Amino acid sequence: MTNWQYTHMIRLGELDAVEVRHPAFIARVCLQGAHLVHFAPTGQDNWLWLSEQVQFLPGRSIRGGVPICWPWFGVPEKNPPAVRDQLRTDAAHGFARTALWSLAGVAESADAVSVRLALSAADLQAPQWSGEARAELLLTFTAVSCSLELVTTNLGASPLHITQALHTYLPTPDIHNTRVHGLAGCRYIDTLQEWQEFEQRGPVRFSGETDRIYYSNPQQPLGIYHAETCAVQLEASGSHSTVVWNPGPEKAQRLSDFLPAAWTRMLCVETANALDDAQSLEPGDSAHLSLMMRTAN
Ligand SMILES: O=P(O)(O)OC[C@H]1O[C@H](O)[C@H](O)[C@@H](O)[C@@H]1O
Numbered sequence: 001m002t003n004w005q006y007t008h009m010i011r012l013g014e015l016d017a018v019e020v021r022h023p024a025f026i027a028r029v030c031l032q033g034a035h036l037v038h039f040a041p042t043g044q045d046n047w048l049w050l051s052e053q054v055q056f057l058p059g060r061s062i063r064g065g066v067p068i069c070w071p072w073f074g075v076p077e078k079n080p081p082a083v084r085d086q087l088r089t090d091a092a093h094g095f096a097r098t099a100l101w102s103l104a105g106v107a108e109s110a111d112a113v114s115v116r117l118a119l120s121a122a123d124l125q126a127p128q129w130s131g132e133a134r135a136e137l138l139l140t141f142t143a144v145s146c147s148l149e150l151v152t153t154n155l156g157a158s159p160l161h162i163t164q165a166l167h168t169y170l171p172t173p174d175i176h177n178t179r180v181h182g183l184a185g186c187r188y189i190d191t192l193q194e195w196q197e198f199e200q201r202g203p204v205r206f207s208g209e210t211d212r213i214y215y216s217n218p219q220q221p222l223g224i225y226h227a228e229t230c231a232v233q234l235e236a237s238g239s240h241s242t243v244v245w246n247p248g249p250e251k252a253q254r255l256s257d258f259l260p261a262a263w264t265r266m267l268c269v270e271t272a273n274a275l276d277d278a279q280s281l282e283p284g285d286s287a288h289l290s291l292m293m294r295t296a297n
Contacts, residue, residue, distance in 0.1 A: 006113055007106045012037070013056025018103060020113045024143035027113070030062065033097040034117040034137040037065035039146040039293075047146060047232060047293060049171040049266040053257045061097045063257035064169045064266075066148060070096035071131055073163040073243075073274045078195070080278045082161035089128035093167070096135060104136065114140045132156035133281075149290040154281040161280050165243060165272035166291045168234070173226055175246060175264045179203035181230075182222035183242065188214040189275060206267065209248030213274050216242040222269060223296065230296035234269060237290045241277035243270035 006022045012030060017037070020027040028038040037054075038046050050064035061067055072079055072094045076087045096119055105116040119135040133156070138149045154160040172178045181203045189195050191211045200214065203225070216222075222234040222242065236242070245268040247255055252263040271291040273279050279287045 004106050004108055006108055007115070014058055015056040018106075018115055020115065020141060022108075022113055022141070024111075025141050027115075027139070027141045027146070029115055029117070029139060030056065031101050031103065031117065032058065033062065033099065034068055034101040034119070035062050035065050035097065036139060036146075036148065037062060039141060041143050046171070049169040051257050051262060052259050053262075055257050059098050060256075061093075063255070066169070067093070067097040067167040068135075068137065068150060069093040069163075069165040069167050069270075069272075070135055070150065071129060071133065071152070071160075071162040071164065073165045073272055078191075078275075079163055080161070080275065082159075082280065083163050083278055086130045086161060087128060088130075091128065094164070095126050095128065097167075101137070112140055112142045114138060131160050131162070133160055133162075145292060145294045147290065147292040149288060151286055151288050152279070152281065153286040154283055157283055159280055159282055161278055162287070163272070163274050163278045164289060165270040165274065166289065167243075167268060167270045168291065168293075169266055169268050170224055170232065172224075172231075172265060172267055175206045175267060177227045178206055178267060179225040180222055180244060180267075180269060181225060182220045183214050183216060183244075186214045186216055188212045204244055206246050209251050210244060210246045210267075212244050213272070214242045214244065215240060215277070224267075224269065233294050233296050234271065235292040235294075236271045237292075238288045239271045239273055239277070239290075241272045241274045243268065243272050243274060245270065 010019045017030045101117040104118040107114040136151045218236045223230045
């Protein structure tokens with residue numbers, strides 16, 4: 001199984017992780033949470049933001065990278081009734097991000113490496129959730145891109161209802177000069193304004209705490225701009241909702257594993273199925289949620 005040229009296991013703090021050291025790129029994924037914490041083409045910085053205060057501890061969500069929010073996104077009480085009815089907890093963002101996933105496969109070529117991680121049905125006997133499902137995450141790395149595909153299969157005998165997100169943390173030199181392009185004209189729910197609905201005009205800008213769920217169009221890639229330069233493009237599929245989040249200065253003080261000033265250096269743009277975009281799966285059916293990240297040039 002370990003006869004790979006570029007891929008090997010490492011320890012990050014107290015967690016096991018898969019490291020891919022390819023001549024053209026490097027990537028690191030923790031088995032806990034199937035959590036991608038580092039991706040960079042050779043010579044580049046990490047495309048993902050990782051907190052200066054990150055801790056790699058069993059049972060603790062990692063602050064940064066791409067947490068997998070599954071099989072529900074956000075707080076249960078704000079989920080659609082069909083999702084909420086499956087939950088016996090107040091905890092946000094599901095249990096997949098702190099569960100131990102297993103390494104299900106690695107495929108290497110001269111140009112790309114793919115890593116497949118699985119959360120088995122046995123691991124999913126979670127007392128707080130009544131669903132029966134399998135989750136698989138396929139990560140694919142190349143010299144110019146990084147993609148994640150989360151596949152959920154309903155293993156139960158009745159319909160399964162999920163919300164979910166690839167909760168991507170991105171770095172920025174200065175949040176005040178950061179823009180998210182590609183959401184103009186989209187409706188969004190502003191969770192900081194009593195969950196009322198608004199329509200986005202122009203690019204998304206940040207001046208403090210921001211926590212919104214956009215009804216986005218997967219045909220329209222999102223561009224993360226630092227001043228006039230597009231740093232990275234995000235292409236979604238299987239998703240009609242995007243969460244845009246920055247904690248701002250006050251919430252930053254209360255967040256775990258987060259320096260108070262770090263809110264100026266990061267943002268989250270989360271490829272999601274949230275609110276009305278919840279997914280319902282008949283027995284045996286699968287849902288695919290994907291994110292492709294590339295640099296703009
Ligand atoms: O602190 P966490 O549980 O990781 O959540 C971090 C953030 O995740 C999402 O983006 C939510 O929209 C925010 O309301 C939440 O604060």
